[in-house]
Amino acid sequence: MQHVNLGIVGGGTVGSGVYEALQRNGTLMASRLGVGLKLVRIAVRDLKKARATKFPRELLTADWREVVCDPDVHLVAELIGGTTTAREVVLTALKLGKPVVTANKALLSAHGEELFAAAEKYGTNLYYEASVAGGIPIIKALREGFVGNRIPALYGIVNGTCNYILTRMKLEGANFADVLADAQKLGYAETPPDLDIDGHDAAHKTGILASLAHGFWVNPKDIHVEGIRHISALDIKYAGELGYTIKLLGTVKQLAGRCRVQVSVYPTLVPNSHVLASVNHSFNAVFVRGDVVGDALFYGRGAGKDPTASAVLSDLADAALDLKTGTKNRIPPFSPHECAGTVAPIEEVVSRYFVRMDVADKPGVLAMVATIFGAANIGISSVIQPEGHEGNVVPLIFMLHDATNGVAMKALAQIAKLPAIKGRPVMIRVETFE
Ligand code: NAP
Ligand code: HSE
Numbered sequence: 001m002q003h004v005n006l007g008i009v010g011g012g013t014v015g016s017g018v019y020e021a022l023q024r025n026g027t028l029m030a031s032r033l034g035v036g037l038k039l040v041r042i043a044v045r046d047l048k049k050a051r052a053t054k055f056p057r058e059l060l061t062a063d064w065r066e067v068v069c070d071p072d073v074h075l076v077a078e079l080i081g082g083t084t085t086a087r088e089v090v091l092t093a094l095k096l097g098k099p100v101v102t103a104n105k106a107l108l109s110a111h112g113e114e115l116f117a118a119a120e121k122y123g124t125n126l127y128y129e130a131s132v133a134g135g136i137p138i139i140k141a142l143r144e145g146f147v148g149n150r151i152p153a154l155y156g157i158v159n160g161t162c163n164y165i166l167t168r169m170k171l172e173g174a175n176f177a178d179v180l181a182d183a184q185k186l187g188y189a190e191t192p193p194d195l196d197i198d199g200h201d202a203a204h205k206t207g208i209l210a211s212l213a214h215g216f217w218v219n220p221k222d223i224h225v226e227g228i229r230h231i232s233a234l235d236i237k238y239a240g241e242l243g244y245t246i247k248l249l250g251t252v253k254q255l256a257g258r259c260r261v262q263v264s265v266y267p268t269l270v271p272n273s274h275v276l277a278s279v280n281h282s283f284n285a286v287f288v289r290g291d292v293v294g295d296a297l298f299y300g301r302g303a304g305k306d307p308t309a310s311a312v313l314s315d316l317a318d319a320a321l322d323l324k325t326g327t328k329n330r331i332p333p334f335s336p337h338e339c340a341g342t343v344a345p346i347e348e349v350v351s352r353y354f355v356r357m358d359v360a361d362k363p364g365v366l367a368m369v370a371t372i373f374g375a376a377n378i379g380i381s382s383v384i385q386p387e388g389h390e391g392n393v394v395p396l397i398f399m400l401h402d403a404t405n406g407v408a409m410k411a412l413a414q415i416a417k418l419p420a421i422k423g424r425p426v427m428i429r430v431e432t433f434e
Contacts, residue, residue, distance in 0.1 A: 001030060001034070001035065001036050002034075002035045002036070002324055003035065003036040003037070003038045004036070004037055004038070004074050004075050004319070004320040004323050004324070005038050005040045005072050005073050005074045005075070006037050006038060006039050006040065006073070006074070006075050006076075006316065007039075007040060007041040007042070007043075007067035007068065007070060007073035007075070007076050007077070008039065008041070008042045008043070008067070008076075008077045008079060009042075009043045009064045009067050009068065009076065009077065009078050009079060009080055009089050010043070010044070010077075010078065010079030010080035010081070011042050011043075011044040011051070011053070011055055011060075011079075012044075012079070012080075012081075013187040013304070013305050013308070014079045014103050014130070014305065014308045014309060014312065015044075015077075015079040016051070016052070016053035016055075016305065017304075017305035017306050017308060017309030017312075018077065018079065018309045018312045018313065018316075019039065019042070019053055019055060020053060020305075020309070021306065021309040021310065021313055022037060022039060022313070025313070029313065029317060032317075033317055033320060033321055033324075034324070035320045035321060035323075035324040036320075037075075037316055037317075037320055039059065040059065040070070040072055040073060041059055041061060041066065041067040041070055041073055042055050042059050042060055042061070042067070043060075043061050043062065043063065043064040043066065043067045044060060044062065045062065045080075046062065047060060047061075047062050064080075064085070064089050065092070068089055068092050068093045068096070068098070069092070069096065073098065074098060074099075074323060075098060075099050075100075075101070075316065075319050075320065075323065076089070076090075076093040076098050076099070076100045076101070077100070077101045077102070077312060077316065078090050078093075078100055078101070078102040078103075078104060078107075079102075079103055079104075079312070080104075081104055081106070081190070081191070082104075082106070082107070083104075083106050083107050083110045083111065086102070086104050086107045087107060087110075087111050087115070090102060090107065090115055090118075090126070091114075091115065091118055094115065094118040094119050094122050094124055094126065095118065095122055096122075097122050097123060097124050098124060099119075099124045099125045099126070099127065099319045099322065099323065099328060100119075100124075100125075100126050100127070101127045101128075101130075101312055101315040101316055101319055102126065102127070102128050102130075102131065103128070103130035103131055103308055103311070103312060104128075104131060105128075105131040105132060105201065105204035105205050105208060106190075106195070106200075106201070106204050108128055108131055108204070108208055109203070109204035109207050109208065109220045110220065112208070112211070112217060112334065113217050113334075115333075116332070116333045116334045119332075119333055120329070120332065123328060123329070124328050124329075125319065125322060125328050125329060125331075125332070125333060126333040127315035127316075127318055127319055127333070128208070128315070128333070129311040129312070129314050129315045130308050130309075130311035130315065131204075131205065131208060132156075132158060132205040132208050132209060133156065133158050133205065133284040133285075133286055133298070133300070133302050134160065134284055134300065134301050134302035134303050134304065134307040134308050134311060135300045135301050135302070135306075135307030135308065135310040135311050136284055136286065136298045136299070136300040136302065136311075137298075137311065137314060138156075138209065138286045138298050139208075139212065140314070141288070141296075141298060142209065142212040142213060142288070143212060143331060144331065146288065146293060146296075148292055149290030149291055149292045149293055150254075150290070150291045151213035151214070151252070151254070151288060151289065151290055151291075152253070152254045152289055152290075152291060153251075153252070153253045153254065153288075153289040153433075154209055154210070154213055154250075154251075154252040154253075154286065154287065154288050154289065155249055155250065155251055155252075155276060155286070155287045155431070155433070156202075156205065156206060156209060156249065156250040156252075156284070156286040156287070157247050157248065157249060157250075157276060157279050157283075157284050157285050157286075157302070158202050158205040158206060158209075158250050158284050158286065158302060159196055159199075159201050159202040159205070159248055159284075159302070159303075160183075160188045160282035160283070160284060160301070160302040160303030160304070161180070161183045161188045161189045161190075161193065161196035161197065161201075161282075161303065162196055162197060162199075162202065162227070162228050162248040163247065163248065163279065163280070163281065163282060163283065163284065163302070164179065164182075164183045164186075164188060164281050164282045165179045165180060165183060165197070165228065166228060166231070166236070166246055166247065166248065166267075167280040167281050168182075168281075169231075169233060169236055170236050170240070170245065170246070171280070173233060176229075180197065183196075183282075186282070186304060187303075187304050187305055188282050188303040188304055196227075197228055197229055198225070198227035198229065199225040199226055199227035199228070199248065199265045199266070200225060200227075202225075202248055202250050202265045203220060203223045203225045203250070203265045204220065205250065206223065206250030206251075206252060206263060206264075206265050207219075207220050207223055207263060209250065209252060209286070210223075210252040210261060210263040210343075211334065212334070213252055214252070214254070214259075214261050214341050215335070215336050215337030215341070216259075216336055216340050216341040216342075217334065217336070218263055218343060219343075222263065222342075222343035223263050223264060223265065223343065224263075224264040224265070224266070224345075224349075225264070225265045225266070226265065226266040226267065227248070227267075228248055228267055230426060231246055231267050231426075231428075232426070234356065234395065235354075235356055235426055235428060238354075238356060238384065238386075238395075238397050239269050239354060239428070241384075242269075242354070242382070242384075242397075243271060243272050243273075244269035244270060244271055244272060244277070244354070244430065245269070245270050245272055245277040246267050246268070246269060246270075246428065247267070247268055247270050247276060247277070247279070248265065248266070248267050248268070249265070249266065249267075249268040249270065249276070249431065250264070250265045251263070251264050251265075251266075251268070251431070253349075255344050255348075255349075259339040259340070259341035259342065260341065260342055260344050261341055261342070261343055261344065262343070262344050262346075262349045263343045264346060264349070266428075266429055267428050267429075268428065268429050268430070268431045269354050269428055269429070269430040269431070270431060271432070271433075274433055275287070275297055279299065282301060282302060282303050282304060283299065283300065283301055283302060284299075284300065284301070284302025284303070285297060285298060285299045285300075286298045287433075318331075346405045346406075347404060347405050347406030347409070348404060348405070348406065349404065349405050350402050350403065350404050350405075351403070351405060351408070351429040351430065351431075352381075352399070352400060352401060352402055352429065352430035352431075352432065353398075353399070353400040353403070353408055353427055353428070353429055353430060354397070354398070354399055354400075354427070354428045354429075354430055355397070355398040355399075355400060355412065355425055355426065355427050355428075356395060356396070356398075356425065356426045357369070357395070357396050357415070357421055357422075357423075357425035357426070358393045358394070358395055358396075358421070358422040358423050359393065359394060359395075359396050359420050359421055359422065360392065360393060360419075360420040360421075360422065361389075361391055361392055361393060361394045362420070365396075365418075365420040366383070366385070366396065368418055368420065369396070369398075369415055369418070369421075370383075372411050372414050372415050373398070373400065373411055373415075375411075376403070376407050376408075376410065376411040377403070377407070378400050378401065378403040378407065378408060378411060379400065379401035379402075380398055380399070380400060380401070381399045381400065381401050382398070382399045383396070383397070383398055383399075384396075384397040385397075393422050399430070405429075408427065409427075412427055
């Protein structure tokens with residue numbers, strides 16, 4: 001049987017998962033594909049590091065160029081992360097005409113256009129299924145399965161670390177820092193984990209999905225991003241009492257005018273009746289609305305060694321087949337289509353809102369806050385002042401009707417300046433999926 005020689009750069013969580021999965025299922029894959037994958041080199045940073053996965057010593061090097069530039073290596077997997085050396089690894093391989101598989105969403109978000117152009121220029125390809133939603137084949141679904149659809153809306157729980165933290169805070173009342181430490185131990189979190197909890201990892205992935213859905217490359221600077229640091233046990237509790245679950249949601253929505261799109265990442269109140277509210281722990285889900293297919297849901301493990309390895313194997317299989325059949329650009333990494341779209345500024349996006357504030361416990365405060373919302377033409381759909389909090393400061397929770405983010409943020413800034421408001425009000429958007 002024909003073989004494709006594989007070189008892997010990076011033998012950490014994902015690299016070791018790929019190595020082990022190839023050991024386990026390499027023969028099965030070869031029989032399915034009619035072409036085998038033979039691992040011939042692996043680069044790591046530190047050859048002396050103790051590792052749970054025992055790579056054959058003769059395959060190891062600490063110099064990634066020995067992998068990428070080895071004439072016996074036909075196909076390269078970049079699994080080191082980061083955007084500096086990783087960019088060099090990918091560009092060097094592409095310039096040598098070698099196809100590259102990457103799991104690196106940060107790299108694609110920052111340098112995608114440059115890398116795709118290099119793949120085209122040097123007549124090869126770049127595959128990135130593992131960059132979004134771990135083991136879920138969402139890149140393949142958008143590029144191939146839904147090729148005949150416009151995508152008016154797409155919502156993704158695409159960060160396993162944040163979903164794991166929010167789930168355990170909700171179900172166990174767990175403390176943020178403790179759960180984050182567990183997510184790190186389990187290999188879900190990025191280095192540093194700020195990329196996860198401040199929403200940037202989800203933004204990298206949401207940008208990639210938005211680009212594929214709308215056919216223009218989304219600049220990460222245009223994505224409105226909020227993380228989960230400010231979400232407290234109180235927000236989770238009161239959202240729950242109102243029938244919602246808080247999720248960090250990537251949202252890609254076509255706005256009026258076909259080429260204008262909302263692309264954002266922020267904690268969102270999801271109605272408990274919606275399927276995304278039940279996506280828990282490190283699981284990811286992407287809810288896609290196509291104009292032909294209707295609603296479709298993709299669910300699976302979004303982070304960790306084995307699910308990510310599964311997605312890398314899928315790309316390695318495509319690359320090996322393309323090498324075998326000489327069809328390196330059958331599905332190019334990214335093809336612009338339709339019109340050159342733009343990302344709408346968050347101020348223009350219309351949402352509903354959950355607002356929680358701590359207020360001085362005295363008459364007239366509720367009326368003052370309601371007056372500001374009223375003057376901004378923002379309707380209040382419900383107000384809760386939980387009983388049993390009498391004292392100097394009490395919580396006040398509002399559910400607000402549709403308003404643009406610009407108007408809602410301005411009203412909240414005004415409210416925050418009232419002497420009766422203690423601390424910064426928390427505003428979380430509500431999604432109805434209509
Ligand atoms: P990781 O555990 O930190 O592993 C990184 C690996 O790269 C390590 O083996 C490290 O070597 C090696 N390395 C770093 N710099 C190197 C260099 N200059 N030359 C050679 N080797 C180098 O990271 P990971 O979690 O596997 O993530 C890898 C990529 O997959 C990232 O882009 C990440 O965003 C992405 N990803 C991760 C997950 C996940 O759940 N972990 C899921 C999807 C995508 P040493 O072992 O010697 O330190
Ligand atoms: N840190 C990422 C997450 C890994 O938690 O989702 C998977 O991309």
